[in-house]
Amino acid sequence: MCQQTQVVTVIPYWERWITRFPTVASLAQAPEQEVLQYWAGLGYYQRARNLHRAAMWFAKVGFPTSYAEWLQVPGVGDYTAGAIASICFNQPTPAVDGNVRRVYARLNAQASASGARTWAAGVMDAQCPGTWNQALMELGARICKPRNPDCKNCPVEKFCSGKSSPEKYPTPTPQRASILIERYVALCRREGKWAMRQAQPGEWGEGLWEFPSKESPWDGEVVGVVRHTITHHRITLKVQMADVDTRVWQAALDIPHLPMGSAHRRIAQNFLGG
Ligand code: SF4
CATH class of the missing domain: 3.90.79.10 (Nucleoside Triphosphate Pyrophosphohydrolase)
Structure with a gap:
């Protein structure tokens, strides 16, 4: 299914959802069964539960304004907290997703992407952290793609240690047995x-x-x-x-x-x- 078809498919779900839960308070007050009912058909029910728990958290504690506070919100992990803190609150916190991990490993010719967060914190543009993080993610999503990376048009090509064989980095993790x-x-x-x-x-x-x-x-x-x-x-x-x-x-x-x-x-x- 193409991305546009997927978006069209979920529009009626979104409209029903936002009509029933127009505010964070209305979501926080709803019983979990009703929240799951409005999510029914979308799959990934853990996301609905986390959204509901987060709404209850906001209703009780208020909206967080820092990376450390966002990490306290149910369902929010390091990547989401870093992305929100940098993009919404201009805080220099890395937002390391799979794309950034791949860029790190290739740029530095690393078999493992485990050092990606430390690296991303070190190269951060502290003046414009949100724009910087989004640029890194986009670089991975559009240029340094998992297959056939577009090294010729890559803006960091001259600094890249892994460009001669980019698909070697990071070393693919073996698939778990079914x-x-x-x-x-x-x-x-x-x-x-x-x-x-x-x-x-x-x-x-x-x-x-x-x-x-x-x-x-x-x-x-x-x-x-x-x-x-x-x-x-x-x-x-x-x-x-x-x-x-x-x-x-x-x-x-x-x-x-x-x-x-x-x-x-x-x-x-x-x-x-x-
Ligand atoms: S030069 Fe190629 S491998 Fe290196 S970061 Fe750019 S797209 Fe990725």
Whole structure:
């Protein structure tokens, strides 16, 4: 999917979201389930949770104005804190993303990018830190690209130690071995409602709705298979029509509005029927 199509796809989500949560206070006051509900269909639910936790933090503590304070905000790490502090508050803090790490490694012919933050702090333009950080990130994104870097048009080409073989730097990290997971998902319907459960704290997809599943087969016909990948986990969900013992049921009409992970949403779309 091209980037423009992706943006068009999320516009209705954005409009619904901003109508319901027009201010930080309105987001902070909402229950997490409602926040997840408005995010439903976008995936990456941890981002919604972090946004919600950050809004609650702002409502309680106020908006941070320094790098150190931004680091206290739930979900904000070193890169985001550095980017906000430098771009919004003109503070000389590095904002080191994957692009900056690559520029550092190539410019200095380093196999490892672990020294990127120290280097970025050392070369910082303290007068214009926000512009400087954005220029470094853009250099990595547009010129010093992961593949086929455009060294001929690179503004720092004459200082670059890695330009003779840029793709050697940094040394690619070996891919993690895939972990295969197989689970059996039960679809059980009674009086127009489907058996469902909500993932508990500490479980994958905490707070999201899903159909009951387990590692061994249920007693029932397999009606299909859904495959899904999360990081290096390759998950196969075998969908069965089966009887389950539960007290939690959801009406078919309500299921499309529940916050669900993408695999269980696909199961709902493909197997629940009318
Ligand atoms: S000269 Fe090439 S390798 Fe070096 S920083 Fe520029 S684009 Fe990257």
